[in-house]
Structures are given as structure tokens and as C-alpha cells.
Amino acid sequence: MAAVTYKLIKxxxxxxxxxxxxxxxxxxxxxxxxxxxxxxxxxxxxxxxxLEAVGAKIILGNTYHLFxxxxxxxxxxxxxxxxxxxxxxxxxxxxxxxxxxxxxxxRKITEEGVHFRxxxxxxxxxxxxxxxxxxxxxxxxxIIMAFDECAPYPSTYEYTKRSLERTTRWAERCLNAHKNTxxxxxxxxxxxxxxxxxxxxSAREIVSLDFPGYAIGGLSVxxxxxxxYDMLEETVPLLPSDKARYLMGVGRPxxxxxxxxxxxxxxxxxxxxxxGRNGTALTSKGRIIVRDAKYAHxxxxxxxxxxxxACRNHTRAYIRHLLKAGEMYGLRLVTIHNLRYLQRLMxxxxxxxxxxxxxxxxxxxxxxxxxxxx
Amino acid sequence: MAAVTYKLIKxxxxxxxxxxxxxxxxxxxxxxxxxxxxxxxxxxxxxxxxLEAVGAKIILGNTYHLFxxxxxxxxxxxxxxxxxxxxxxxxxxxxxxxxxxxxxxxRKITEEGVHFRxxxxxxxxxxxxxxxxxxxxxxxxxIIMAFDECAPYPSTYEYTKRSLERTTRWAERCLNAHKNTxxxxxxxxxxxxxxxxxxxxSAREIVSLDFPGYAIGGLSVxxxxxxxYDMLEETVPLLPSDKARYLMGVGRPxxxxxxxxxxxxxxxxxxxxxxGRNGTALTSKGRIIVRDAKYAHxxxxxxxxxxxxACRNHTRAYIRHLLKAGEMYGLRLVTIHNLRYLQRLMxxxxxxxxxxxxxxxxxxxxxxxxxxxx
Numbered sequence: 001m002a003a004v005t006y007k008l009i010k011x012x013x014x015x016x017x018x019x020x021x022x023x024x025x026x027x028x029x030x031x032x033x034x035x036x037x038x039x040x041x042x043x044x045x046x047x048x049x050x051l052e053a054v055g056a057k058i059i060l061g062n063t064y065h066l067f068x069x070x071x072x073x074x075x076x077x078x079x080x081x082x083x084x085x086x087x088x089x090x091x092x093x094x095x096x097x098x099x100x101x102x103x104x105x106x107r108k109i110t111e112e113g114v115h116f117r118x119x120x121x122x123x124x125x126x127x128x129x130x131x132x133x134x135x136x137x138x139x140x141x142x143i144i145m146a147f148d149e150c151a152p153y154p155s156t157y158e159y160t161k162r163s164l165e166r167t168t169r170w171a172e173r174c175l176n177a178h179k180n181t182x183x184x185x186x187x188x189x190x191x192x193x194x195x196x197x198x199x200x201x202s203a204r205e206i207v208s209l210d211f212p213g214y215a216i217g218g219l220s221v222x223x224x225x226x227x228x229y230d231m232l233e234e235t236v237p238l239l240p241s242d243k244a245r246y247l248m249g250v251g252r253p254x255x256x257x258x259x260x261x262x263x264x265x266x267x268x269x270x271x272x273x274x275x276g277r278n279g280t281a282l283t284s285k286g287r288i289i290v291r292d293a294k295y296a297h298x299x300x301x302x303x304x305x306x307x308x309x310a311c312r313n314h315t316r317a318y319i320r321h322l323l324k325a326g327e328m329y330g331l332r333l334v335t336i337h338n339l340r341y342l343q344r345l346m347x348x349x350x351x352x353x354x355x356x357x358x359x360x361x362x363x364x365x366x367x368x369x370x371x372x373x374x
Numbered sequence: 375m376a377a378v379t380y381k382l383i384k385x386x387x388x389x390x391x392x393x394x395x396x397x398x399x400x401x402x403x404x405x406x407x408x409x410x411x412x413x414x415x416x417x418x419x420x421x422x423x424x425l426e427a428v429g430a431k432i433i434l435g436n437t438y439h440l441f442x443x444x445x446x447x448x449x450x451x452x453x454x455x456x457x458x459x460x461x462x463x464x465x466x467x468x469x470x471x472x473x474x475x476x477x478x479x480x481r482k483i484t485e486e487g488v489h490f491r492x493x494x495x496x497x498x499x500x501x502x503x504x505x506x507x508x509x510x511x512x513x514x515x516x517i518i519m520a521f522d523e524c525a526p527y528p529s530t531y532e533y534t535k536r537s538l539e540r541t542t543r544w545a546e547r548c549l550n551a552h553k554n555t556x557x558x559x560x561x562x563x564x565x566x567x568x569x570x571x572x573x574x575x576s577a578r579e580i581v582s583l584d585f586p587g588y589a590i591g592g593l594s595v596x597x598x599x600x601x602x603y604d605m606l607e608e609t610v611p612l613l614p615s616d617k618a619r620y621l622m623g624v625g626r627p628x629x630x631x632x633x634x635x636x637x638x639x640x641x642x643x644x645x646x647x648x649x650g651r652n653g654t655a656l657t658s659k660g661r662i663i664v665r666d667a668k669y670a671h672x673x674x675x676x677x678x679x680x681x682x683x684a685c686r687n688h689t690r691a692y693i694r695h696l697l698k699a700g701e702m703y704g705l706r707l708v709t710i711h712n713l714r715y716l717q718r719l720m721x722x723x724x725x726x727x728x729x730x731x732x733x734x735x736x737x738x739x740x741x742x743x744x745x746x747x748x
Contacts, residue, residue: 041695045702048687070670070695078673078691086687296444299452313422313460317452321415321444328419328702 002212004185064099080140276335286372378559438473454514650709660746
């Protein structure tokens with residue numbers, strides 16, 4: 001029995017979307033779920049208690065960052081990532097594949113692995129599927145991801161094909177190298193860029209390796225949104241229905257609704273924390289740039305529908321002042337609001353699946369936005 | 375009856391230090407008390423709930439900063455500073471005197487007031503005692519401070535004398551201009567630099583104006599610590615025993631102990647928040663530079679004696695990692711620890727007064743430090 005299992009509860013009779021449970025050594029998680037990102041063993045500015053209070057049950061850690069600093073051996077020594085950061089919920093670590101390709105310098109990909117330089121100090125480093133498994137085993141997350149190549153967008157058909165085939169070989173090496181199967185489950189990653197045929201090839205190859213869960217990687221990397229939806233429609237039907245399906249790096253509210261409709265169970269993204277630090281709040285009526293002058297005298301909450309500490313305790317005028325004045329507490333408030341907004345959105349999505357009306361919910365979602373940016 | 379009153383409960387039979395209560399429209403405060411500084415309507419990085427949880431009953435706001443941004447009229451419109459920042463405890467606002475002299479550019483002092491340029495945008499501004507009262511009345515703090523000149527250190531005897539005499543005339547103008555005496559109490563400020571004779575002159579003049587409380591300003595501005603203690607010994611005996619005595623801008627732990635022994639009831643300082651953001655923690659054994667390499671593998675709390683969230687929930691190794699990685703949550707944790715440390719220290723000081731053993735407590739305090747920096 002895998003450390004992490006997925007239980008399908010029901011499918012929406014209107015949309016086919018899945019309501020389920022992900023069961024990990026650290027608890028049960030209602031799906032579809034959004035996972036906040038704690039890149040460096042901290043969801044930026046937010047305490048573990050606050051994360052729990054906004055309703056997060058599972059968060060992400062970034063293998064690449066934690067490998068560089070403080071180092072996976074230190075985290076192993078500290079008792080693993082859960083204990084190191086004092087988070088008692090579940091954790092998923094990515095494989096570092098995306099970061100190696102987006103953050104590091106001078107990378108060189110070989111069949112064996114990737115040579116690159118640290119973005120922190122320029123140190124020469126080498127990651128292989130086996131090394132990534134060693135790191136992720138040391139970090140001890142409930143769900144760990146296979147080491148993949150996230151091909152740049154755009155890439156040619158030929159490059160994307162060679163890349164996904166190497167990702168399949170690396171996935172097999174990850175399966176063989178993963179040591180801690182009793183407490184950690186290794187998910188495979190489907191690649192294939194924006195080519196339907198290659199997405200299908202990758203899905204078939206990765207599924208044939210029999211992972212306890214599957215991710216779809218390499219989307220939301222610059223392509224048109226419709227292309228992402230098309231790729232999901234090509235890929236998801238090839239994934240087994242008794243395993244969780246995770247769309248990596250996606251968190252824009254409309255993408256969450258559309259992703260769930262296309263059969264996705266798990267999402268992660270830095271969007272709520274990143275735009276929060278930039279003073280932008282997510283609401284059901286679209287984004288609010290809280291630092292805008294028009295909110296200077298606005299003594300209402302960011303979002304009257306929200307029950308987060310920022311909305312319960314503070315006004316737009318106050319939070320705008322904090323942001324303008326460069327006060328940390330302002331960033332903290334908008335971040336926590338955004339995290340809560342996405343947790344509430346996912347809860348509404350789950351309820352709509354339960355009620356067999358997710359397509360109606362989508363219509364209402366877009367109607368509320370009224371053309372504003374989601 | 376003044377809006378804010380002081381009630382002397384007892385004096386330490388060993389040291390003469392005072393145990394008392396400050397009663398404001400927002401509650402009762404045990405004294406001696408340390409007041410965290412919330413310069414721009416926020417104690418940096420910390421929520422009002424967290425402030426309450428560390429035991430703070432009264433905080434400071436800075437008139438100069440709030441006048442510049444967001445402006446006192448906006449805060450008046452928001453219902454005052456308490457409501458604007460959602461702090462239900464007491465607030466004291468300084469008069470902006472110190473900031474005008476330390477932060478602004480191109481200041482020019484006349485009998486009428488001070489011309490200066492905003493440190494934010496260079497705008498030409500003019501503050502008078504009457505204008506400062508208008509601003510502080512708009513902010514609505516429980517305790518407001520008279521507009522004074524904090525003479526630079528070192529200053530000549532002649533300059534300091536002229537300056538303190540002008541400060542006395544300004545204090546009288548503040549008394550006449552203060553409009554909201556039912557809800558706000560105006561405290562006078564004793565100046566006089568490092569000259570015992572001038573400190574006494576200022577104390578006599580300011581006390582003759584009959585304020586509901588008295589502050590000692592212009593100390594801890596660069597002079598030797600012993601000079602500060604000497605000035606307190608010259609000044610405090612001239613202050614009436616039925617009013618609170620506030621030593622402005624002082625917060626180093628040893629200065630708090632020594633200040634209380636010399637009859638001080640109230641303190642404020644940016645020290646716990648400023649050094650917290652710098653990764654330095656206050657403990658009874660001296661300061662800890664949490665980012666030091668020696669704590670990389672230290673899985674104990676910052677301070678085993680502390681009950682704050684940082685010490686209850688996280689290790690030195692984790693907090694060091696956050697600080698090294700530039701994570702906001704690290705600054706937040708060290709800041710909250712430092713705030714809690716000073717609240718605990720003040721509670722211990724109050725207990726030692728109650729037990730008539732504050733001089734013994736001082737000995738123990740220094741012994742625990744064992745030569746380390748307090």
C-alpha cells in the first residue's frame with residue numbers, strides 16, 4: 001500500500017469533475033485542493049498556525065531551494081521538513097526540475113542529469129534522478145515528485161519529444177532510487193509541451209510505470225490559456241481514475257475552476273503569495289490593487305465576503321496605508337487574504353461538485369467577475 | 375479629572391522604585407511599563423492580536439510619520455488611530471519633536487515653530503505647538519506629548535538653556551491649544567541636555583505648568599549611559615509623585631532596570647523591533663545574533679525561558695535559516711520574541727518591586743548577563 005492514496009468520492013454529474021480525498025501520513029485532504037507554496041520552508045510571511053487557520057491542509061516545499069539552503073542534510077538532522085518548519089499538515093516537495101531550468105545559470109542537460117550553477121553563489125552543482133530522490137527522502141515530504149525536465153516554451157516538436165522521453169527514463173530511475181516508500185509517495189510527471197500527441201505519449205509512458213499519483217507539468221509557462229485547457233483534455237483521460245491528478249504551478253482562480261472541470265484534483269502556485277506581497281488581492285469580483293489611490297478613504301474590508309483576519313480586522317484604507325508606507329504587516333495581510341480566498345474558492349468548487357452543478361458554478365464565477373481580471 | 379491618571383500602588387523599600395497603575399480611556403496599565411513603537415500605525419510586522427498576546431497594553435504612534443503619511447485628517451476620518459489600526463489597548467503619540475530634528479531636512483527653528491522638509495518627498499512643512507496639538511487631537515491617542523525641541527548631543531550650555539526655555543514656552547502653548555482634554559491627556563517633556571542645572575530648571579518650569587504626566591526627553595541620544603542615569607537622579611526627584619514619569623526612547627534591558635530604580639514608570643523604544651528585524655534576539659543571558667553560523671544546527675529555542683510563539687514553535691536553526699534566506703517570517707519571529715522578552719522583563723521588575731527586592735533583582739540581572747551585551 002502506498003504512503004499516499006486517493007479516494008474518489010463522487011463525480012459531478014454536470015461536469016465530470018472529481019470530489020475526493022487524498023490520504024497522507026499527515027492527514028486527510030479534501031480534493032480538489034489548492035496547495036500554498038512554502039519555497040524556503042516558509043509560506044512567505046505566514047505562520048504555520050495562520051496557514052492552518054486559512055484552511056490549508058497541504059503545502060509545497062521547493063527541493064531546489066532547500067537543497068541549496070539550508071541543505072537537505074540539515075533538514076534530515078532536524079527531523080525532516082515537517083518538524084523543521086513546525087508544520088503538522090501534509091507537504092509535497094517538487095523535484096527541483098522546474099527551478100533548475102528557470103532559476104539556475106549555465107545548465108547543461110545530459111542523460112545522466114543536469115549540471116548547473118547555484119543562483120545563490122554560482123557553485124557548480126549536478127542533479128540526477130538518484131540525487132533528487134536522496135534529497136526528497138531527506139526532506140521527508142508526504143508526496144515527492146520525480147525529477148523531470150520542464151522544456152521551455154516554446155520548444156520544437158523534436159526537442160519536446162526527446163525531452164519527454166528522457167523524463168520518462170528519469171522517472172523510472174526515480175522509482176528505483178526512492179527509498180522511503182512507506183512514508184512518502186512518489187508521483188510521476190507528464191510532460192509533452194503543447195503537442196497533444198506528445199502529451200499522450202508522455203502520459204502513456206509515465207502511467208505504465210505505475211506511480212501512486214500523477215502530475216501534469218510544463219503548463220502555464222507562457223502558452224495561451226486555451227492551449228493549457230486543450231492539453232488537459234488530451235492528457236487527463238489517459239490518467240487512471242483511482243490516482244490523484246495534480247496540475248503543477250497553476251493557481252489563477254479561473255484556471256482552478258477550469259482545471260477541476262477537466263478532472264484535476266490538486267494545484268499549487270505562488271500566485272496568491274506573490275501578488276499579495278505586491279499588494280494585489282483576489283476577490284470574487286476580480287483583483288483589487290489595494291495600493292490604488294481610490295482606496296485611500298475606503299473604510300470597508302478588502303472583500304466583504306471574506307472571513308480572513310485581514311477582512312475581519314482591517315480596512316482597505318489601513319492596508320493601503322501599510323503598503324504605501326512599506327510596512328511588512330500590509331504584505332502579510334494581503335497574502336493571508338489571498339490564501340484564504342483560494343481555500344474558500346476550492347471549498348465552493350467542492351460543494352458545487354457535491355451538488356452536481358459545477359458548470360453552473362463556473363457561469364456564476366465568470367458573471368461575478370464581470371470582465372475583471374480573475 | 376484628567377483623561378489619564380496615575381495611581382501609585384507602592385514603592386520598593388529596597389530601591390524606592392514605583393509600582394503603579396496608569397488608567398486611560400482604553401484600560402488599566404501596570405507600571406513600570408514598556409511601550410512598543412508602532413511608528414506608522416503598525417508595530418513592524420506584528421498584528422494587534424499578537425501585540426496583545428505578548429502582553430502589551432499601550433503602544434506608541436509617531437506623530438511626525440502619521441502627519442506625513444497617511445495624514446492626520448485621514449486618521450481622524452477613520453475614527454482615530456485606535457480604530458484605524460484596530461488596536462483596542464492604549465496609545466501614546468509623541469509630538470514629532472524628536473523626528474523633526476533627527477529625520478527631516480533643512481529644519482529651521484523659530485520661536486513660532488519649526489520649518490522643515492519632509493524626509494519622504496521634500497515638501498516644505500511648518501510645525502508649531504498649536505499645529506502639533508491639532509494633529510495629536512486628530513490622531514486621538516490616550517496620551518499625547520507636548521511639542522518640544524530635542525537639542526542635539528552634544529550641545530553647549532547656552533544653546534541647551536535657550537532651547538529648554540523655548541520648549542517651556544511651547545509646552546504652555548500646547549496646554550492652551552489641546553482641545554480634547556476629556557479623552558486625551560497631554561504630558562509635558564523635561565529637556566536640559568546633559569547639564570544637571572538645566573535639567574532642574576526645565577523640570578521646575580514644566581512641572582509649574584501642571585501636566586497630568588511628565589516625560590524626560592533628550593536622553594539616550596549618544597551620551598554615556600552613566601550621564602543618563604545622573605540626569606535621571608537630578609530630574610526625577612523634582613517630578614510630582616502622583617503623576618506618571620516617562621523616559622522617552624529608552625529600551626535597552628539594563629536601562630529599563632536602572633531607569634525603574636531611579637523612579638521611572640514608562641519607557642518606549644524601537645530597540646526590540648529594530649534589532650529583531652536585524653536578527654538579534656534579547657535574552658536574559660544577553661543578545662543572540664540568531665543568524666550566526668554557530669546556530670545552524672541548534673535545535674533549541676531562541677530562549678528556553680521564553681513562552682513566545684517563536685520560542686514555543688521554532689528552533690534557532692529554523693529561524694536562522696529564515697533570516698539567511700531573507701524570509702519575512704524570520705524577522706517576525708525575532709521581533710515578537712523581543713517584544714515578549716521586554717514585557718516579561720517588566721513583569722519581573724514589577725514583581726521585584728512588590729517583593730521589595732529590586733536592587734537584588736538588578737544584581738541577579740547583571741549576573742545572568744555574565745558580561746554579555748544586554
